[in-house]
Amino acid sequence: MRLLGIIEKPNGKQLLVQDKERFFIKEDTEKNFSNYSFLKNRDKNIGNPMKKGEGVFNFRYGPVNSGVGEAGIFNICTYGERIISANIDPSYKKRGIEEMIKGSNVKKALRLSEDICSNFAFSHSTAFLRAIENAGKLHTDTTTKRIRIMALELERIYNHLFVMARLSKGASQNVLTSHLEGLFEEALRTNRRFSGSRFLKNLNGLSIDVSRLINMDETASRIKNIKDKFTELYRHSLKSWNFIDRIYNTATLSKDKALDIGITGPSLRATGADEDLRKYEKLYKNFTPRTEKNGDALSRMQVRAAEIIDSCEIIEEQIEKIKQEKQQDNKIDLSSISGDGIGACESPSGLVVYFIELSERIIKNVYISTPSLFGFKAFCDSLEGHIFTDFSFALDSFGINFADCSR
Amino acid sequence: MIYLILCLFVFGSISGFLNRKVSYLSAFFASILSFIAGFEAKFSGYIFVDKFRFLPNIYVGIGIDKLSGLFLMIASISWIAIALFSIDFGNHYRKRMAIFLNLSIMGMFLILAAYDAIIFLAGWEIMTIASYLLITEHEGSYKEAFQFLSFSEISTVSLIIAFLSLFISNGSFALLNIHSKSIAFLVFASLAFIVKMGIVPFHTWLKDAHSKAPSNASALLSAPITLMGVYGLAKIISITGYIHIWGIAAIIMGSLSAFWGAMEAAVAKGLKVLPAYSTVENNGMILATLGLSAVAYSVSANSTLYEFAFLTAIILSIAHTTSKTLLFLSIGQAKEQLNEESIDNVRGIHKSVGKIPALGIVISGLSFSAFPTLIGYVAEWMLLESIFQSYQFHSILDRIVSSSGGVLLSLAIGFASFSMVKLIGYSALGYNHDKVARKIPTFFMHTSEIFLIIMIFAMSFFASAIFLNLGYSKFVIGALGVPNRWLLASAKPVFGVISPAFFAIVMSGLFTVPFIIYLKNRVKTKKVISWNGGLALKEDEYFSASAFSFIIKFILRFVYMTKEVERENYAYVVTNDLFESFYALVIKLFKKAGYRISHFIMNGKIHIYILYILVTFIFIFIYFGALS
Known part of the structure; x- marks a missing residue:
């Protein structure tokens, strides 16, 4: 079982979980998932805490630097060439698209999902539509x-x-x-x-x-x-x-x-x-x-x-x-579509998963799990012990970006 | 005048009990008189000798010749600055510091003015013990002071053996106008002086003593006291003449020392550890050039290389003494006012402490980096020219040693520039820490620093005059549009040339005109806080000094024995001086052996005590019986 996200609800938190091809919601009673704490802070800080010591400093890379393609901060803890710890601050790229989807109709929300991250636009829209289809128990034709x-x-x-x-x-x-x-x-x-x-x-x-x-x-x-x-x-x-x-x-x-x-x-x-x-x-x-x-x-x-x-x-x-x-x-009637649904899709860099709560065509709640979030955590963990020149190879090899992570 | 100088030092020592300012002023005036005495001895042909019979056939006394006159002048520049600096600086230490400072300088004066080995040794011990006491003035420095004393006593014991050998060889303790071929004198005297110069592997005391000692004492230890070692070596050459094998050994030890010192300076984190290792490097260079001089003379007395290499050693000594005094005094002021010990923690001295100490660090650092228009540039140019001219050597041994030594010395120059860039960049010019410097009187400190800054510029500008007055007119020419007597040449016939004065004039012309234009057209600019990546830098985001040198620590990790330590949320890098580890091992073994022997002898058993007394008695009985 894999924990993909922690969904905030008025009556508490719920966990978005995957088990092979099955995606489901669990009550927030089980905190045994090792990635629970980093998922809880996904919009603030991803990675590992800074270390202290003589000569140790934070080599902050970003939010606006040549070489950093998007607005985001890499906090690289180092005593020179060696990277001893790293974490990411994705907040500069946060556009609040999840919030914008809430209260939108399906058509508008579909376009918003594409705007989260252009190079995963189709994966996002597919996961979103699959969530809608599952919520409304809609049939999708084979050609589509x-x-x-x-x-x-x-x-x-x-x-x-x-x-x-x-x-x-x-x-x-x-x-x-x-x-x-x-x-x-x-x-x-x-x-x-x-x-x-x-x-x-x-x-x-x-x-x-x-x-x-x-x-x-x-x-x-x-x-x-x-x-x-x-x-x-x-x-x-x-x-x-x-x-x-x-x-x-x-x-x-x-x-x-x-x-x-x-x-x-x-x-x-x-x-x-x-x-x-x-x-x-x-x-x-x-x-x-x-x-x-x-x-x-x-x-x-x-x-x-x-x-x-x-x-x-x-x-x-x-x-x-x-x-x-x-x-x-395949005529689809969205007029009275309501319910909860989860849609997932294998994007180029991993799973994009949407949890959606629909009520009368309007999206009441949404949670988006993106591959870049997990990718950044993996990047931070795997970067430790390497030197600065390994940075770009490590980052590029995960195929991740702030837009996808920060939504 | 010599006795007046001695009286002033004695007066300074006594007045230290009453008024420290009077004491420091006394040292200051005595130092000025010392410079004049040295000047007269060197340039006016004034040779002073005053001796009296100490024991039958043994005369002791005072004597200054041209060589000691020259070194007296060099050392006096440093003494003047240190004494002046201490008038303000000494306020923060006990009164007795003034006594020890006077005694230490007086000890050095006696070394340089000694007619014979007994006065020389007396001066040597006065200097050593007073310096030891000076180091202990800083709280918690007993271990380092004791380490200094231990190495100094190795030096003293070697000197005693050397002078006894000289006495056996010559039947006299006189040091002026004598010649000897005693090998024991050569070996033990050389050992004594290279220990004092902090040549590898006898350098470990320098780092520890300098970092703990009060800054005026650090300047004294690093510049004039190690200069006494250089003087000693020059004295050996004047007594024994140039000896080829001594030259080979000096090149090997000197170049290794220069390389090792520069390499350790490049990774040093401590504010005074870096200059301490720089001293090891500079003294290594001086030893290597003395060695080159000896080898060159042995190969051909007709070549000008031996003279040029000797002159290089003198100019290196002048450059080192002046620049290192300035560096320690400037750093010392910052350290005192900020109460910090690491390079990282004194960032922005130009703002927090003041522009004059910052300028002092910049100028001395640039001088050690061989920046043109400064005396260090002249010295290091001469060093490289001496190395290049070793092509004149015929034997394979000479060529291998000189070229390998040349490689190490060149690497040392590179490492030295790296370390000085780090020191200047992080301490004097670094981003301001917003640390508030303690307010203390600085008039005499600043006067002393400005005096040395002017000296560093002036000695470079008038390098040709120094050459001429030292009697090396053959290395001063006029060519390539530079007027006669303003171009320095490294050989005759000409091999390489520079004109620091001409260069300074051209550079100031090129710089001054644009600078005036800039000043005239300057518009008010908006000043903002430094930022990186769109945000202001936080305190923990400044690139640290140790990070600056990490790449060297990593690449040369087998030499530095670099260890990267990580514990939970704490990480740091440790490097070790190989020789320190060796000494630590020796100390550990001695302690262990001492413990076991004491445990064996003092074991609380009466029959073992009786046995011990009996054995000792029998041994003494046999030994003295054999003697009689």
Whole structure:
């Protein structure tokens, strides 16, 4: 069982828990989850307390520094080059989107969910819609599900390419970086051709009309091209010792530690755990999660690389299926929709989970569990004992960001 | 004049019981007279000798020749500044500090003015014991003072052996105008003086004694007292002449010492530990150049290298004595007013304590970093030029030793700059701590610091005049547009040249004009608090001084024996001086052996006592029987 969040309610706190493919709410009676205390402070401080000692100081990185892409603070406790403790202050990026969703209707809330973090926009909207569907016990047609799978895999491809490009850039692998950035741009253009948005926004819905997607064949062809180019590029990248040395044994996370933190996605799979929500979804045929054993930045990159190729194949397969199937007519009535629901989705960096309380089409309460929250905690833990130059490799390898964490 | 100086020191010592200001002023005037006496001896050919019969065939007395005159001048600069500084500084210590200060300086004066070994030894012991008592003036410094005394007594015992050897060799204790080829004298006298100079592995007392002693005593210990060691070595050379193997040993020990001292200074955290290790480094450089001089002379007396290397040792001594006195006095003022001991805790001296002590730290630190227009620049240029000219050596041994020594000395110069950047950047110029400095009278302290700052600039500007007056006119030329007598040359025929004066004029021209333009066009600017990443820095967010040097501690962890310690919420880095660990082990073994022997002898059993008395009696009986 994994604790994903602590939901504040007028009558007390409840726990959002996952057990394999099952997501449910528990009363806040069990505080045995090791990640309970950090989840309780998720908007204030993530990580480990500062240490004291002669010459020890807080090397504060952020909130506005070159190299820090978003507004957030990395508090790095050090007595020089060595990082002895680290924590994150995500509050500068907090936009209060959860609060804005409360009181909104489903349509408005859907757009807000996409705005939490643009590079996980489709994962957020999918998890949100799945929560709505579960709350209202709504039926979703197969074609819509397949289009969602396609978009999720497209999102995974460009995110993984971005992470790999960042790692390669950190190691000054300029040729590899340029190629990866080229592929990343190609993936974004494919998104645009497929959905009209480079970040797959405004596509998702309770029912997606397939006739909107006029560039299916072009998407298939582009994805095949990305797959071929990436396969060759990745093979070459593994031959660069300068690159591999920088990420091998960097920011290592053991399987037990990863499970204690509650991290999911490629970072968990890189420790050897074969957890992936997709393996429980019927439309993913014979899906096997990609795993590695070492739990270091290299393993995380290897998992992502394998997943890029897998995602390309999944997209090709889904396009074929969509072409063969006829979309069912699925009219959804939201007029009297009420109830509680949990929706989850395997985003590029781990689980995005939405808990929603609906009343007469209006969202009364929402709790969003994001992968970056757990990723930052794992980043802080795995960074200890490393030196400053490992910082970027550690951070980039988790594929996390403040926008996703701080909502 | 010599007796007047001695009387003034004695008066200063006695008046210390009554009025400390009078006592310090007495030391100040005696120091000025010492400088004049040294000047007259060195430049006016005035050689003073006054001796009387102490025992049959043994004469003792006072005597100043050109060599002691030169060192008297160098030491006097430091004495003048320290005595002046102490008028204000001494208010915060007991009256007896003035007595010990007078006695210590008088001891040094006797060393430099000794005609014979007995007066030399008397001066040596007066200096040592008075310095020991000076260190104990700081509360809780008995251990460090005792360590200083232990090393000093090693030095004294070696000196006694050396002088006895000299007596056996020459039949006299006289030190002026004599020659000897006694190997025992050479070895034991060299040992005595390198211990006093704090040459590795005899350097550990410096760090501990300096950090605990009152700052005026630290300046005294670091600059003029170690200068007595340099004087001793120069005296040995004047008595025994240049000896090749001595030169080889001096290059090896000197360069190792310079490297070790600079390396330890680079990671030092203590406000006075860093300058202490810098002393080890500088004295190592001086020893190495004396060694180069000896080797060069042995190879070819026709080469100018041996003279240039000897002159380098003199200029290094001048630079070190002046700059180190200034550094300790400036730091001492800050330490006293802020009541802090670590570099990290005195940030922003320029704001909290004052601009003059901050300037003192900057100028002395830059001088040790060989910054052009300062005397340290001239000294280190000469050092490098001496090393470069070792290509003249023929034998493989000489070449290997000189080039390896050159590498270590060059690394030492690099490390020294690193450590001084740390000291200047974190203490004098660092971000203000908002700490309030204790208000104390500072007029004499500031006067003393300004005097030394001017000396550091002036001695660099007039370096060519110093060369000429010391009798090295062959190293002063005119070329490349620099007028005659203003260009320093490192050899004849010319090998390398610099003109500190010309450089200073050009630099001040290039700097002054833009500075005047800046002042004229200066607009009022808004001053804001320093910020990082969009937020004001908090107290625990300043980059610490030990963090600045962590990378060196980590890369050279096998040398520093670096340990990174983490305990719950506490973390720190520990480095060790290898030699300190060795001494700690020796002390531990001695304690253990002492305990066991005492346990064996004093075990409370009467028959063992009787046995002990009997054995002792028999031993004495046999020994004295054999003697008779």
